[in-house]
Amino acid sequence: MNIYDIAKLADVSIATVSRVVNDSSKVNDKTKEKVLRVMEENHYTPNVFARGLGLNSMKTVGLVCPDVSDNYMAKAVAYLEKNLRGYGYDCILYCSGYDEEDKRQAVELILQKRIDALVLIGSNYAGGRDEETSYINEVAGQIPVFMINGYIEGENIYCTLADDYQAVYDATEELIFAGKRRILFLSNSESFSAMQKRKGYEDAHKNHGLPVLEELRLYTENSIHGTRDRLLLCRNLVFDSVIATEDGMAVGALKYARARGISVPGEISVVGYNNSELSISCEPELTTVDARGEILCKSAIDSMMSLLGGEKIRQKTMIKCHLIKRHTTDF
Amino acid sequence: MNIYDIAKLADVSIATVSRVVNDSSKVNDKTKEKVLRVMEENHYTPNVFARGLGLNSMKTVGLVCPDVSDNYMAKAVAYLEKNLRGYGYDCILYCSGYDEEDKRQAVELILQKRIDALVLIGSNYAGGRDEETSYINEVAGQIPVFMINGYIEGENIYCTLADDYQAVYDATEELIFAGKRRILFLSNSESFSAMQKRKGYEDAHKNHGLPVLEELRLYTENSIHGTRDRLLLCRNLVFDSVIATEDGMAVGALKYARARGISVPGEISVVGYNNSELSISCEPELTTVDARGEILCKSAIDSMMSLLGGEKIRQKTMIKCHLIKRHTTDF
DNA sequence: TTGAAAGCGATACCAT
DNA sequence: ATGGTATCGCTTTCAA
Numbered sequence: 001m002n003i004y005d006i007a008k009l010a011d012v013s014i015a016t017v018s019r020v021v022n023d024s025s026k027v028n029d030k031t032k033e034k035v036l037r038v039m040e041e042n043h044y045t046p047n048v049f050a051r052g053l054g055l056n057s058m059k060t061v062g063l064v065c066p067d068v069s070d071n072y073m074a075k076a077v078a079y080l081e082k083n084l085r086g087y088g089y090d091c092i093l094y095c096s097g098y099d100e101e102d103k104r105q106a107v108e109l110i111l112q113k114r115i116d117a118l119v120l121i122g123s124n125y126a127g128g129r130d131e132e133t134s135y136i137n138e139v140a141g142q143i144p145v146f147m148i149n150g151y152i153e154g155e156n157i158y159c160t161l162a163d164d165y166q167a168v169y170d171a172t173e174e175l176i177f178a179g180k181r182r183i184l185f186l187s188n189s190e191s192f193s194a195m196q197k198r199k200g201y202e203d204a205h206k207n208h209g210l211p212v213l214e215e216l217r218l219y220t221e222n223s224i225h226g227t228r229d230r231l232l233l234c235r236n237l238v239f240d241s242v243i244a245t246e247d248g249m250a251v252g253a254l255k256y257a258r259a260r261g262i263s264v265p266g267e268i269s270v271v272g273y274n275n276s277e278l279s280i281s282c283e284p285e286l287t288t289v290d291a292r293g294e295i296l297c298k299s300a301i302d303s304m305m306s307l308l309g310g311e312k313i314r315q316k317t318m319i320k321c322h323l324i325k326r327h328t329t330d331f
Numbered sequence: 332m333n334i335y336d337i338a339k340l341a342d343v344s345i346a347t348v349s350r351v352v353n354d355s356s357k358v359n360d361k362t363k364e365k366v367l368r369v370m371e372e373n374h375y376t377p378n379v380f381a382r383g384l385g386l387n388s389m390k391t392v393g394l395v396c397p398d399v400s401d402n403y404m405a406k407a408v409a410y411l412e413k414n415l416r417g418y419g420y421d422c423i424l425y426c427s428g429y430d431e432e433d434k435r436q437a438v439e440l441i442l443q444k445r446i447d448a449l450v451l452i453g454s455n456y457a458g459g460r461d462e463e464t465s466y467i468n469e470v471a472g473q474i475p476v477f478m479i480n481g482y483i484e485g486e487n488i489y490c491t492l493a494d495d496y497q498a499v500y501d502a503t504e505e506l507i508f509a510g511k512r513r514i515l516f517l518s519n520s521e522s523f524s525a526m527q528k529r530k531g532y533e534d535a536h537k538n539h540g541l542p543v544l545e546e547l548r549l550y551t552e553n554s555i556h557g558t559r560d561r562l563l564l565c566r567n568l569v570f571d572s573v574i575a576t577e578d579g580m581a582v583g584a585l586k587y588a589r590a591r592g593i594s595v596p597g598e599i600s601v602v603g604y605n606n607s608e609l610s611i612s613c614e615p616e617l618t619t620v621d622a623r624g625e626i627l628c629k630s631a632i633d634s635m636m637s638l639l640g641g642e643k644i645r646q647k648t649m650i651k652c653h654l655i656k657r658h659t660t661d662f
Numbered sequence: 663t664t665g666a667a668a669g670c671g672a673t674a675c676c677a678t
Numbered sequence: 679a680t681g682g683t684a685t686c687g688c689t690t691t692c693a694a
Contacts, residue, residue, distance in 0.1 A: 002671055013681045018673060028679055045443045049383035050671030053686045058380065060423075067409060074405040078398060081426050090444065092391075093424045095412050112376045113421065224611050251612045258614065280555050281582045283589065283614035333687055344665045349689060359663060381687030384670045 001042050010038040021046055060090045062110040065121035066098045071276045076121045079297040104135045119146045123193030126150035146300045150192050160299045160317045162291040164193050167321035168200030171271050175241045176208050178331040184239040186249040188222040197245050227252025240268055247272040251282045270328040284327035292319050332373050341369040352377055393441040395425045396452035402607045407452050410628040435466045450477045454524030457481035477631045481523050491630045491648045493622040495524050498652035499531030502602050506572045507539050509662040515570040517580040519553040528576050558583025571599055578603040582613045601659040615658035623650050
């Protein structure tokens with residue numbers, strides 16, 4: 001059942017049917033009604049391919065993230081999908097993995113689907129060297145690119161990001177005020193966001209005349225047991241508090257403390273990041289930074305709709321984070 | 332840059348270009364090479380819409396789940412997306428929510444995108460009454476439908492499911508063997524899977540001559556604090572063990588025990604479901620059922636590829652679950 | 663092995 | 679307000 005069939009049945013031309021479908025103004029109410037009825041009766045739905053061919057758009061936005069099974073990204077995807085659909089846009093999803101080459105390729109592939117806009121979720125697409133992100137600038141030559149919690153400068157690239165720097169700066173400062181002097185910094189990547197966090201951690205030390213100790217900066221995987229075991233292996237690492245760039249690592253630190261018989265927050269304080277469910281599943285429950293994922297996504301969608309509607313929008317939007325104090329710290 | 336441009340530059344007809352693109356056999360190696368070079372030089376990529384129009388397919392499968400921010404579904408989506416892409420299929424994602432009407436509508440909408448197959452993730456699409464799932468049968472009239480951990484009978488519907496019944500039956504039986512007589516059953520939905528689990532719980536009791544006590548079947552939301560608070564409110568509910576249909580609720584039970592000063596597994600045993608990260612974040616770590624989400628997805632993909640390749644496949648595949656014993660039980 | 667031409671099902675411009 | 683028709687870019691017969 002195509003537009004020709006409907007036209008014939010309704011005894012009008014395909015042009016009129018098309019007008020009704022796109023509810024163009026210039027069509028007689030009676031005609032419109034008749035066509036609508038015929039469409040209804042025959043369960044007609046326009047062929048999206050034909051439509052796409054003509055308009056060179058299928059009202060689709062591409063979502064790319066390293067891994068949707070990560071809770072932060074999953075929430076972002078869920079939010080984006082739901083709300084973009086509210087605007088009549090569908091989402092096609094690519095999980096790129098974390099490898100540089102794979103990320104580049106995922107973006108290249110999804111671009112071939114003639115999406116109307118690209119959303120890059122997570123700070124893993126920024127960071128690193130410029131050469132490594134140049135492909136994003138290229139994409140931006142064709143369609144607008146929106147980054148959720150990443151920042152790349154360039155024409156047609158729009159970034160919404162959490163103020164991770166300030167969040168970690170503030171948390172570090174609170175620990176310092178509480179008398180902590182050996183704050184372990186746990187991270188698992190060199191993403192844009194991880195770099196911001198690290199800088200916040202370091203600046204807080206510097207601004208309070210405290211040394212930034214190399215030995216207190218630890219790389220580990222973002223897994224509970226992985227982090228615990230990693231810490232267990234460092235037999236002569238001494239610290240009185242922990243700031244982790246992801247909740248998983250913070251919980252790992254908790255597990256480590258328990259394994260070593262160290263009390264939290266009595267002997268060490270622990271701060272996590274992302275306010276994920278992990279942070280309330282553990283014992284004691286985790287003080288953590290809420291990076292406002294939903295607000296970031298909302299802001300990105302607003303920008304996108306303005307842009308696609310022809311308005312001019314700003315390229316960088318920064319959102320403040322929020323420290324949620326629970327039972328792993330005593331400040 | 333379209334097929335005509337390439338044809339002109341390579342000094343061949345568009346038919347030949349098309350043959351090269353689809354690497355049809357009947358094309359001279361020299362010609363092929365020449366065309367390939369021109370395509371390369373001009374960064375040519377076929378227009379997916381035009382292609383879709385001709386083939387009436389865009390090699391896309393529709394993924395529908397109630398909520399990707401749920402860890403189980405997110406993992407499924409991640410796995411499906413990654414592996415389907417390996418077969419050259421893209422994924423378009425719809426998060427339907429849990430409401431009956433919304434689910435129906437999501438399926439209807441995604442169908443308009445002329446997807447090649449539909450995957451329904453999670454047992455929330457089955458269960459309830461037949462009238463409520465009839466729309467799925469209708470969809471199956473047009474394209475194959477694959478259900479991940481759900482079961483609906485019907486032509487062109489293919490189901491892969493975990494043996495949730497047996498998993499809960501076995502876990503319940505172990506608790507009974509360990510001397511437990513008041514096993515609390517915590518659930519949060521009436522999905523197909525939830526029903527299977529409940530039946531497993533009840534049958535284990537019956538087969539061991541134990542009564543199924545109404546008061547020990549509790550509905551609650553799948554949230555840690557929600558479940559904890561719900562239990563805290565039941566002042567005269569007595570139980571010696573817990574089986575939850577989701578890890579979140581099991582952790583909630585743990586939190587309840589802690590709040591009441593009840594020791595786990597000393598005084599009560601707790602069993603969760605899904606082997607999520609929550610189950611290792613909590614303290615003590617949770618004994619939980621691994622419902623083999625990845626294996627389910629793998630099996631579904633295999634079936635799909637066989638079917639699209641013209642083979643005949645079976646409509647129902649059952650996968651055995653696995654009980655992972657950790658520290659919340661002592662059997 | 664290659665090319666010419668007929669669809670595929672919409673949109674949109676130009677008439678009327 | 680409505681209709682006729684070119685157009686979008688590809689796939690696929692049918693001939694050569």
